[in-house]
Amino acid sequence: MSEPASPNSIASVLEQLAEAEAARAEPQLTSRQRRARTVARLAAVQALYQMELAGEGVETVISEFENHRFDAQIEGEMLAEADEDWFAEIVRGVVTSQRGIDTAVKARLASNWRLERLDATLRALLRCGAWELMERPKVPREIVIDEYVELAKAFFDEAEAKFVNAALDGVARDVRPKD
Template sequence: MTEPNSVAAVMAQLAEAQAARAEPSLTSRQRRARTIARLAAVQALYQMELAGEGVETVITEFQTHRFDADIEGEALAEADEDYFGEIVRGVITSQRAIDTAVTKRLASGWRLERLDATLRALLRCGAWELMEQPATPKEVVLDEYVELAKAFFDEAEARFVNAALDGVARDARG
């Protein structure tokens, strides 16, 4: 088992990947802000699940307290706070459809509830973007969430995230 990468290493890997498959309408600063928003959204969903807090409470907490801080030297203040809110609210609003789409891509007999809470949050955020943000290239979504998975897990889980989200992408985008 390999050690998970640091957030700084993941951010560097994402910057490299973005250079190859950039969202065409965004500047490099805007792409970085989206990456940080994605990371924060995963953290927010994880927090909601563990603490049982509501979506608006967690979004407000992040906007009031967390976006002024940093994680391992990565400033969350650079996050696209609007996109962060869009992801978190979108996942909660569409959670039933998202969970169905992700569950369809799990191995036979596996349930989403069996997965680690962070892994569920990663898959839900990625699936929401694939299903609800067609302007964001599939490759960008896959790269972002696979690299974020590497911040929390080893390579096996990152490959799992890639396979599951690639399946969701095929289902959602043809």
């Protein structure tokens, strides 16, 4: 796997995600609510990455995002409003259920790969997506997979995005066999 690419800007990542969102929709949510969830997912990936690299606790990171990152200017742009409750659910859920999530993800890796060998951002993407697939059955599996694939595209090359797609699709088949 290659190193994650640094996106040009937060604004460009959000623009890329907005374009992808136009192709799909969570039917029960308004456009603004869908956008807020997309931002929450991006923030959750960033939070898990930060926790892993800095060794910070879950509540510390959630508080930092809620108090300093949401609705703040980043790179001269206002960060879109996030669904802060969804963000906190994802981050807490991944931390609480990490053992089961990792087991589900590992089952979808090639036999010679270990989760620990993956880039920290890629691990965060897979963990967040797997948690949503496992714990939020009302969110359509296509939405979950598409959102995290688009996030992967914001940070990685096409190969990693395809990897995220395949891994999360496999997790979905395992945990939502009737979907």
